[in-house]
Amino acid sequence: DADVTQTPRNRITKTGKRIMLECSQTKGHDRMYWYRQDPGLGLRLIYYSFDVKDINKGEISDGYSVSRQAQAKFSLSLESAIPNQTALYFCATSDPGRNEQFFGPGTRLTVL
């Protein structure tokens, strides 16, 4: 079984709709992250959380919100989706004692 899972894997929605992307992990890591990737570009950090009570904005947080429901779960919400939020979204986890981040398989989101 995958250590970091994301649901849904693909989603098509319309402008103005509220969307939630979910991430779950079985690695027991405290730290979780949300990134987005646009075609031909590297990943950019949206939000990150160092533990259940800690939420921090990344470099492109506008238009997004997050919820850390438990150590293992970190959700990303688009309150009112717009077309330029069409992208590939990745969740990642890490252990504070080590610097490697472990990524989920990604969610492909299309906003029409």
Next chain:
Amino acid sequence: DAKTTQPTSMDCAEGRAANLPCNHSTISGNEYVYWYRQIHSQGPQYIIHGLKNNETNEMASLIITEDRKSSTLILPHATLRDTAVYYCIPRGGGGSNYKLTFGKGTLLTVNP
């Protein structure tokens, strides 16, 4: 964060060594060099990291120049499954430095 320069693309024959260069001339003394790769639209995968000394693991070797201004990732016997975008990422050490800044990376194509 240090800026990096990587070739846009490289080719390698299957079974041969793939040598991927990265220039990071502005790297600071406490920044490690991390390498990740991303196979088409999958989540990035950690490969290796180093500070000053050369490093080797089951996936690759990392050669860092003495002045630390550049490094080379070596895949000793490339296979078709190594076709991916490879990212060189300078990053501060210690558990408090979480940030991964992805550039555009190098697309390595391994040819049969």
